[in-house]
Amino acid sequence: MMTLTKTPTKIAIKPQNLNSTDCRELLQASFLQAVLEGLEDGILIVNAMGELVHANASAHLICSQLNQENRPANFVSPLIWQLCQSLLDSHGLPSEQLMILSDEIVLNQSHIFRVRVRLVNLPGFQIPYFLVTIENRSESQRNSAIAEVKKYDLTPREAEIWCLYRGNSSYKDIAAKLYITMNTVKKHMKNIHAKRQAFLEK
Incomplete structure (x- = not known):
């Protein structure tokens, strides 16, 4: 054996x-x-x-x-x-x-x-x-999110939200984990997507 x-x-x-x-x-x-x-x-x-x-x-x-x-x-x-x-x-x-x-x-x-x-x-x-x-996969997504934080020049709060989002957390889950409102999550996600778009258009 x-x-x-x-x-x-x-x-x-x-x-x-x-x-x-x-x-x-x-x-x-x-x-x-x-x-x-x-x-x-x-x-x-x-x-x-x-x-x-x-x-x-x-x-x-x-x-x-x-x-x-x-x-x-x-x-x-x-x-x-x-x-x-x-x-x-x-x-x-x-x-x-x-x-x-x-x-x-x-x-x-x-x-x-x-x-x-x-x-x-x-x-x-x-x-x-x-x-x-x-x-x-979770670790790979987390590593990708960390690289994207630097690439898109995200703020510390945006980085927290982005890492949770890339880890398959819903907006509701992100809000609960970070003790913020859903509207705040949405606002940060809008900023993140704008930064991503700006990076892609360079």
Whole structure:
């Protein structure tokens, strides 16, 4: 049985024991591991039995939010496994190498995840594996909103309102969270849209 392991991002290399090819391969592996661990998106490798083979740091965090029921830690969430199973069921179709299935998992308004699954056949392995990427949509929207605050030169209050709005909050929710009236929210949103339009027309 395969178990989920977290690989350290740094690999100790002893040059005196390695030839240049081995050293280069270890450096490449270390580099790729560091890149995977640094990604904001969760990256999972799952086998055809639903067992996790590898997960980066973001995936560990996201999976802990998805695995609310008492499931073994080395198995993928049923929500993700359903998507993997659908892809496995379609295995053998003419377009299988290009096929990627995608779906959204909504836990609540602030926890929305986009899951993409692709079937990969790795050299030297008899069974197919799934490459699963999980994007925290809420976090992505928040990061986009923060970038837009700077881009559109929004005031601190406009920034608060815009970040909540981009996080799928209604005008009513924004007003309640910021202890302001709906009319104030509407006024600020009108200013924000004017600034956005001015930026687009530059």
